[in-house]
Amino acid sequence: MSNLETASRSLIEAHQLARLQLGLSRLLPANRFYQEKLAGKERLSLERLADLTLLPYTTKRELVADQAAHPLFGSNLTYPLSDYIRLHQTSGTTGLPLKILDTQESWDWWGDSWKTVYQGSGVTRDDIVFLAFGFGPFIGFWSAYEGAKKLGALTVPGGGMDSLQRLRAIQEIGATVLVCTPSYALRLAEVAQEYGMNMRDSTVRVTIHAGEPGASIPATRERIEDAWGATTYDHAGMTEMGAFGFACSEQNGLHVNEAEFIAEVLDPRRIGQPVQGGQVGELVLTNLGRWGSPAIRYRTGDMVRHGGYSCKCGRTFLHLPGGILGRVDDMLIVRGINVYPSTLADILHRFPAVAEYRVIVTRDGPMDEIALEVECPPDLIKYIQDELRTALHLRIPIEPVEPGTLPRFELKAKRVEDRRKRM
């Protein structure tokens, strides 16, 4: 744990302000995107961290439009192209894929941020880290690889393998840490069971999950821990932002790595108004070490709960109980009740016999309606419905489907099928 992780708020904020001032002094003379965005504010001397709120937000839509207007990489570049060493892109699940470049300096910064994720999860240089992921243009697991290297742990890229090959590789090399999406950890356990392998007895002692929420959803986490006989930790990051969230020994949501990011939690209905004291809002982040392709006051679209600045682990970095609760756009309003897909996951994963499920969203007039398809024995349906009714005060239709018929996912699980637009 670095000293800053347990420092006073005034020390943390002084560190953030100094980094922000340094960064702005580097990007303003050269970065066309932020030159235009911050036009008229160049001479603004940020004297207090609160002055950050005088700067405008950055949105994904703006970055995508900028890239379309200035192909290939857009104008959010602070250095000549020859200074950049890595190209990654977003998955494009919410629009066109965004191409993002990193310099050697910012790639090192990514690695250091991931090192914090490992350290929060109790991983050390004596561990053997297996990354169960196809290594493509998605940044998440490349940066996880870089972080494990910085930690000094033996690191195994599990790309180009099917699930069975990955399970065998984990056993053969005696991996102690598994990094993958939460959905894929469950998929691997399912394949292990098919082949009569018991991963509870494997050497894996820690699992870390990226790419989608899940490891902060209690029932999902317990299911992964049970299947792997391991302790499960959450992590959150974004291609356009960095690896900003890490879990600690309390396994209660995430901390924001405030040594490298400034976090604001804002009311999504009245953007600009901060929320505090356990309230839910949109996470807005500024990164403090990626000056080659920065993001200032970036609206992540992620909903989080502001959990204050104290934690039993001793850290004073912002705590987000429950981790990423969902996307701003994901929230469904069913008969006047707010429903997050993560709440459905939490309830469904309490039933060990539920293998996979799908949420079907339709629209009846101005109202959203949801129905579920669940891989489970038909006689379980009534019990699931009762749990859902207790938690959400909604009666949700459920159709049981044959085991193995719903899709499985390695990267971002798409369990919500939106049929509203086609109606």
Ligand SMILES: [Zn+2]
């Ligand atoms: Zn903590």
